Amino acid sequence: MATQEEIVEGLANIVNEIAGIPVEDVELDKSFTDDLDVDSLSMVEVVVAAEEQFDVKIPDDDVKNLKTVGDAVDYILKAQA
């Protein structure tokens, strides 16, 4: 099971690879769309990569609730439990 810190780091690498955002910009309070320029389609790619990396399922209906990096980290932490 990944810790909060590991999940943030993992998400930062995923966001970097998919959207070209610098790893250090990916912080808990950042909004994917407003701050990180991750649009709705890139968000799907981020979610699928995160599912694979952290061995969790994130259904389409839940994706729209993941506004910030923190939302995604909390979701993955809960889904792992």
Add this chain to the structure above:
Amino acid sequence: MTAQRQPAKIQPSKGAPYARIMGVGGYRPVRVVPNEVILEHIDSSDEWIRSRSGIASRHWAGPEETVAEMSIAAAGKALADAGIAAEDIEGVIVATVSDLKQTPAVATEIAYRIGAGKPAAFNVSAGCAGFGYGLTLAKGMVVEGSAKYVLVIGVERLSDLTDKEDRATAFLFGDGAGAVVVGPSDVPAIGPTVWGSEGDKSETIKQTVNWDRFRIGDVSQLPVDSRGEVKFPALTQEGQAVFRWAVFEMAKVAQQALDASGITADQLDAFIPHQANMRIIDSMIKALKLPEHVAVARDIETTGNTSAASIPLAMERLLATGQAKSGDTALVIGFGAGLVYAATVVTLP
């Protein structure tokens, strides 16, 4: 004692050993519609449309460019490309979801008007996978022996089923027709089809309102446009769900089609996916790990998403622009409303 009656022996049909695509042709409506025209009805921007879809312009059919007229034009080019006379066509399969005249199937009018005599003629409704479904049926007919040459036409007038005020889909759809002639071959030139349906996802791409809602007479519950007029049925989709399915599930189907044909990605010359969205195409390339040398059809930029017509139109353009050549090996995959999909490997005509 009476003699036991023997079952009658039915003579089997004699088909060709294999089938191939012999020629391809396309028809794009005269009117080019750039993003600026789309933006007259939605609050969006050229940059937003391009970044989300890769589309810069699309063709919309005029009143004279009916489903039949566009099909006949595309079919004529495919026949000429194949070097086959219309009277030798023994099957006409038309894949479409946007012919607003339900009966009779437009395939029969097309068959008659191209001068094909009395071929088997019918429509196929399989959304954006319609061309792959038609191609698979045509291959079966040629190999089984029920037709020597078969025309497969993908044709759409999606502008008739587009909500011009829906910012999620207004820019997406285009009109056009693409056709191929399928005939006998001495070597395998259309691989096994990997196809299927996922009816549990039928709500993700659909028509907004059923036609019968207009017959009931009570239109008060129907959606209205900005002028207060009842909206015509249109195509709508759940963007994120469809994107996830198209990229990640369809990449698996595409790989299965390669495996079924015994072809590796390295052996491919061209990749002709349904032109749904440039972002889907780009992501599929990544997921499939296609090598750089593979020519990728990106017809969507100036044609939009033309559903069943997109693969033959993209195939024609890839060949016409010299990005691919006759004899090349191409992976084709269609996927869309149903949800349905069909993928195979073909030798280009």
